[in-house]
Amino acid sequence: MRVGIGKVGRPHGIDGAFFVEQPSDNKRWWKTGATFLADGTPVRVVAHRTSSGRPVIKLDRDVERGAILEVEREALPPTTEDEYYAFELVGLAVVEETGRELGTVKTVITGVANDVLELDGGVLLPMVEDCVRSVDLGGRRIEVATGFADVED
Numbered sequence: 001m002r003v004g005i006g007k008v009g010r011p012h013g014i015d016g017a018f019f020v021e022q023p024s025d026n027k028r029w030w031k032t033g034a035t036f037l038a039d040g041t042p043v044r045v046v047a048h049r050t051s052s053g054r055p056v057i058k059l060d061r062d063v064e065r066g067a068i069l070e071v072e073r074e075a076l077p078p079t080t081e082d083e084y085y086a087f088e089l090v091g092l093a094v095v096e097e098t099g100r101e102l103g104t105v106k107t108v109i110t111g112v113a114n115d116v117l118e119l120d121g122g123v124l125l126p127m128v129e130d131c132v133r134s135v136d137l138g139g140r141r142i143e144v145a146t147g148f149a150d151v152e153d
Contacts, residue, residue, distance in 0.1 A: 002073070003076060003085070004068055004069065004087075005024040007021040007022055007067065011065075015058060016058050016062065017056050019056055020054070020057060023055050026077075029045075031048055032047060038067045039063065041061075043059045082135075084135060086107075089105050090106070090107060092135075092141060093141050093142070094119055094123075094143075094144060095144070097146055100146075102123055102125075105118070105119060105120075114127050123149050123150070125149060130145060132144055132145075133145055
């Protein structure tokens, strides 16, 4: 399984470097020597810098703007207990403690104070201990506390 870590953005300068759009928070991918895939082809970072706080990299080969940057799932650092990658939560069913089904995770929105689960029906749930009771990746289910979702039965 491959996991997206960013996208090739607009050029920066004339040396072939570019801004990384939607960059992974893990800065190790944006350092000289890092390797990953660009549209399925192995590439290596040969130069890196930041501009306005955003990663700017140059690869060992030309890649088209918009190319998806990814790594194999095994290349990601392991998670600890009660820690998950956002992509692992997408597609999981969300159910209240009472058994009421709320929907399926559509995306995980990064927030300032906490991340938010956006469900396919538009419901937004905060990723905080008071709301999220359990995450069962194997069972593909997230259980949440009653009262956080304003959903009609």
